[in-house]
Every structure is written in structure tokens, then in C-alpha cells.
Amino acid sequence: MGQQTTVIKKTKKESQKRVKRKEANLEVTKERYNEKKDLGRLAYKTMKLGFDNFEFYNLQPKSPNDIFDGCGRVTPYYEQLLWNLSKITPADLKKRIDKANYTLWAEGVTFLLEGNDFRILPVDWFPRIVPKEHWKIIEKGLKQRLKAINIFLKEAYSGKGTFIPKELYENSIYWQPELVGQSIPRDTYVSIYGPDLVHMGNGNYVLLEDNLRIPSGSSYAMEYRGVTKRVFPEFFEGYNVAEFDTCSLIKEAARHLSHNRDPNPVIVLLTPGIYNSAYYDHKYLAEHMGIPLVEGSDLYIDTDGRVVLKSPDGEVNVDVIYRRIQDLDIFTPGLSKAYFKGKVNLMNALGTGIADDKGIFPYVEDMIREYLSEEPILKGAKTYSPRRKNDYEYIMKHAKELVIKAREGYGGHEVIIGPEVPNEVIESCKNAIRKNPEQFIAQECLDFGTQALMNVENDKIVLKSSYVDLRCYVIHGKETEIAKGGLTRVAQLGTRIVNSSSGGMCSDTWVLR
Amino acid sequence: MLLPKSSAYRIYWLGKWLERAENIARLIDSVYFKVSDDTTLGETEDWLPIVKALGAETCLNEVTGKDPSNVSPKEIVSILVFGNTSSSILNCLKIAKVNAQSVAQKSLFIQVNKAFEYLHNIDPQGITSMYELHDVMTNVISDCMSITEQVGREWF
Numbered sequence: 320m321g322q323q324t325t326v327i328k329k330t331k332k333e334s335q336k337r338v339k340r341k342e343a344n345l346e347v348t349k350e351r352y353n354e355k356k357d358l359g360r361l362a363y364k365t366m367k368l369g370f371d372n373f374e375f376y377n378l379q380p381k382s383p384n385d386i387f388d389g390c391g392r393v394t395p396y397y398e399q400l401l402w403n404l405s406k407i408t409p410a411d412l413k414k415r416i417d418k419a420n421y422t423l424w425a426e427g428v429t430f431l432l433e434g435n436d437f438r439i440l441p442v443d444w445f446p447r448i449v450p451k452e453h454w455k456i457i458e459k460g461l462k463q464r465l466k467a468i469n470i471f472l473k474e475a476y477s478g479k480g481t482f483i484p485k486e487l488y489e490n491s492i493y494w495q496p497e498l499v500g501q502s503i504p505r506d507t508y509v510s511i512y513g514p515d516l517v518h519m520g521n522g523n524y525v526l527l528e529d530n531l532r533i534p535s536g537s538s539y540a541m542e543y544r545g546v547t548k549r550v551f552p553e554f555f556e557g558y559n560v561a562e563f564d565t566c567s568l569i570k571e572a573a574r575h576l577s578h579n580r581d582p583n584p585v586i587v588l589l590t591p592g593i594y595n596s597a598y599y600d601h602k603y604l605a606e607h608m609g610i611p612l613v614e615g616s617d618l619y620i621d622t623d624g625r626v627v628l629k630s631p632d633g634e635v636n637v638d639v640i641y642r643r644i645q646d647l648d649i650f651t652p653g654l655s656k657a658y659f660k661g662k663v664n665l666m667n668a669l670g671t672g673i674a675d676d677k678g679i680f681p682y683v684e685d686m687i688r689e690y691l692s693e694e695p696i697l698k699g700a701k702t703y704s705p706r707r708k709n710d711y712e713y714i715m716k717h718a719k720e721l722v723i724k725a726r727e728g729y730g731g732h733e734v735i736i737g738p739e740v741p742n743e744v745i746e747s748c749k750n751a752i753r754k755n756p757e758q759f760i761a762q763e764c765l766d767f768g769t770q771a772l773m774n775v776e777n778d779k780i781v782l783k784s785s786y787v788d789l790r791c792y793v794i795h796g797k798e799t800e801i802a803k804g805g806l807t808r809v810a811q812l813g814t815r816i817v818n819s820s821s822g823g824m825c826s827d828t829w830v831l832r
Numbered sequence: 833m834l835l836p837k838s839s840a841y842r843i844y845w846l847g848k849w850l851e852r853a854e855n856i857a858r859l860i861d862s863v864y865f866k867v868s869d870d871t872t873l874g875e876t877e878d879w880l881p882i883v884k885a886l887g888a889e890t891c892l893n894e895v896t897g898k899d900p901s902n903v904s905p906k907e908i909v910s911i912l913v914f915g916n917t918s919s920s921i922l923n924c925l926k927i928a929k930v931n932a933q934s935v936a937q938k939s940l941f942i943q944v945n946k947a948f949e950y951l952h953n954i955d956p957q958g959i960t961s962m963y964e965l966h967d968v969m970t971n972v973i974s975d976c977m978s979i980t981e982q983v984g985r986e987w988f
Contacts, residue, residue, distance in 0.1 A: 425942060425945055425946065426938060426942055427938065437933070585834075592838075592934075593934040603938070605936045606936040606938060609833060611833060611835070611836045611839075612836065613838065614836070616837070617836040617837050617838050628834065628836060629836070629837040630834045630836055631837065632834065635834060
């Protein structure tokens, strides 16, 4: 009875605090002030919001921010998190950030640099929250998109042609002529799909890229969740966060792809090796899926054309390869031949890169309309192809306002963000387009959603807004499933490029249940 | 779970480098039992047989520019334990770490990294006596043994 009374008292106290915070929020709405100018940029001083030990700087006032709405009010789903954060002192937070970074270092969540040195991938420990209702839209939209892409790939490799100009995908470096006319197990070309989305505010998510070859990074998201739970357990108070697990989904999808009727087919993860920048990702997934992590030299093709794994305990035939390598034959001669003969299955299939090609991106929404007779749930960023006359003229006229991407570039390389680069770069880029229009696309430069980079400065917890995107992981096995969560990539201050290879950071992503 | 050939190869080399680190630590630690005053690092003569046994004369000469008989015990310890040479314990642990990094099991990497970080975080200038050095070497030996034990438990 006594305990119950305490609980009720506590609840009352909490609700009183909540009311006070809401009142403080309203006060801000009324005042809508920008009393603190920081280099001419608008700053919301969150002290007035009832959190007196930290400040928030909105460095991209034009872009929607996930944490604060346009009036400076905290969005409902971040309110509790800021409250949880306010209970930590700046000095304590600083120590914990160091501890969290050290944990990554000690557990090997690192890249290998030259000279046997390692470095961790920089992390912003302030989690990104995706509310349930937003997630429902993302889920539906991505499932729809993947379904259409798989149908397109089937049609493209049937050799009968598609509604998309043939030369567009047949000229792609990812086109696999050997696959034409081949039947692919369960018609599944793409088993693992890693699209990049950005939030435009109010639950409107826009696709920037489809990653259909070997999308990476889910292990980092799982690691960050684990470390956040250990080092910042208070963050989770008052939240019901969905578990993020791609391993079991990928393993299930691999089982589904196997020709072997054995319920436990031999599945391996094929890595290019320790010097690959995503090696930690490969290692983590193999360990957590309970499958061998193999290099090309661990495999050979026997006289019957089957793929054999060499092990000190003996040799075993491989049924499914979860490939994290682009060129199969460099380290294991004959591997792609074994695949074409149906001796082994691959996830993802060879040749999926044609749909990943940025030249195809503008057509994906039409694929949904054409193959599924549905309207796309998620839209892609408006994309211009210099192949089309009108688009070409538009690009030449408005290059400074656009994002120009090389068709086969990846990882933030060969991306020119018009508003962020000097005019000389724009001019040389225009020249390159004039010479070879087929090799480029241009997208509208979006003022997409920002989140917060959390740090401790001058004994204050400082949140500075920065652009973020969200990489999701869609896994297509017996059913199409989306791992609830993903990898939020946070751009460095002052740029829109979020890729880690271009200096971006990552953060944990919470999908609320 | 099946152990692929490449992983087995790395585990083999992991073991080799740990064995080497442990052997160097044991050799260095033998001086502790030799010197009469363990509040110092002894005399250069106490260290010369170890330098010879490890084949580190050339390396000492290259690093210090002196003949090994003129190198101080402090310099010898610094090079053999912390130096950026193939004969140093820290270097052996660093290569062991790279091998552990390439094996899927995270728990193994954590152990090796812990051993490496322990030594890496010690200030070589702070070691002024055989007593202190003995303490460090005992820890290195014990770390190497426990990792080897873990490898044995997991795979053999």
C-alpha cells in the first residue's frame, strides 16, 4: 500500500513537471524570440524550455528539425529524451561520451588504417527518434519500392525489354549479359535493400538513393544501440524502443534462397578481407548470424561446378553466399560461373546494380505505377537526367542550385552540392556534363531534416542542428521485412554530405513501438 | 561453426605473435631474478644476454646509434618492451591485434586489445625499477596465457 502511494506521488510529481514544461513551451511559442544571435544564425535558447543545462543552436533555420518545431517547441516524441538528458550534468555527459567512444575502440568497432592502425567511426550519441506513425509510412513505401524494383530486374534480364530505354541499363557497368534469360531462384534479385531517406518534416520522407548491391552499415547501428544502452541507460526512460536486428532477417532470407532442401543450408558471408573499410560490418554480421566469414581464398569450385568451403575440419559444399564483394571471380575463379549454372545462390544476385545506377533512379516511381498499378508511397528527390533535352537545359541553367552526382559514384564521392561549392567547381562540372551527359544526374538540393549533434562546450550541453539521413534495411525472404531502426548518418556542420567516408557521423535510431 | 581456412591461418599467426610476446616478457622478467637491487633497472651487463638471445643488437644500435654495451638499461627496456621494432612486446601485441581483428569472434579481439591497450597506456619513462617492470611483465604473461587458453577453448 505504502509503495503504491509513493508511486502515485511520483506520478503526480512527474505530471506537474510535465505541465510546467508544457507551459514553458507555450511561453516560447508566444515570444518566438531569437534573443541570442550566433554569427547571424538563429539560436533557440532552450533554457526557457525548462532545461537549464543545455542549449540548442539551429544552424539550418530553413530546414525542418526533428527535435524542435518551427516555433521552437519540442516535438512530443523528443520531450522525454531532452528531459532524460537534462538529468545528466555536462561534466558527466562528457565523461560518458568518452567512455562510449572508448567502448567502440576497445571492442574493435573500427576501420583499419594504413600501418595497422585503427580508428573508430565518429558517433553522435544523441539518438534519433522515428515515431511509430512515420515508420508505418516508411515500411509501406519501401516494401512497395522493392517489389517494383525486383519486377523491373526480372523483366530487364528476361531480355524482352522494359518500359525504360534499354540502353540506359544495358550501358551500366553493373549490367550482367550472362544473366539474360537465366532464371533466378524465387525471382529474388534483391534480398537486401538499403535505401537512404531524408525527412522533410511532418512525416514526409523522401528517397535520395537506392542501395541494391551490397548495402552496408547495419552492424554499426546494432553496436551503437548496445553501447547507448550500457553507457546512457537513462535515455531510454519512458520510451518503448523496437529492437533493431538485421541478422536474423538476413539469415532467414538466405535459408529461403537455398536450393538445398536441408532446413540448415550452408550459408557463408563472403568478404574481400580485412582491408575493406566495411570489414567490421562483415565480421559482426557473420558472428551474429552464426555463419562462417570467408574470403575468396577459402572457396574453390570442384569438378562438378559446386562451390566448396575449405576448412581445417574438412570441406563442405556451400549453398548460399551472402556476398559483400563486388567482383566474385577475382579471388575465387569460376564463382560467377557456378552461380550462373545454379550451383550456388547469391544474395544479392549479380546484376542488381543496374537498378542501383543513378541513371535509373528517376524511373523507379514509374516502375511502381507500371508494375504495381499503384501510386508511390514514398517519393524520390526530384531528379533530372541530362539525357533529356529539357532536363539538360534546366541543369545547365540551375547547376548552382542542384546536387550533381556521377552515375556510378558512391559513398558521397563524385557528388557536387551546388550551393556549397565555388563557381569554378560548378563550371568544371557543367563542362563534364557537356562532354558526357549520360554519366551524370542532377537532383534538387533539398533543405532536408536536421537533428542534433550533441557535445559539451563551456560546461553546457550543446545541441547543434545538422543534416541527417536514414539508411533503412529491407530484407526480402519469404516475406519482405524491414528491420525496425536503421543507421542515421549525421553530416558534419556546414555540409549536407552524410557519408562516413566523407567525414559524416552516425547515430542510434529509435523506432518507437 | 565451421572455421574457414583463412580464419584458421590468422588464429595460427595470432598464437605465434602472442607466443613471441610472452617469450620476450619471460626473458625480460628473468632479469628481475638476476639483479640484487630491484629498486633500479640493474646494469647494462645484466641485460646484454637478453639482448643477444632476442637478436636485438642491431636494432638497439639502429635506434640509439650506440654499441649495445653502451646502451642504458632504461633504453633497453624502452626498446624491448615499447619500441616500434619487431623485437618489442608492444609490436607483437599490435600484430596479434590485427590478426584478432580479422577473426569473427569479438570476445577474442576484446581480450587481445585489452592486453595491447594495457601496455600501450604505460609510460615507458615511468618504469624506473625492476620491481615495477616485473609487475608489468607478469601482467603481460598472464594476458597472453589467458588469450591462448581462450583460443584453445573455442577452437581446439
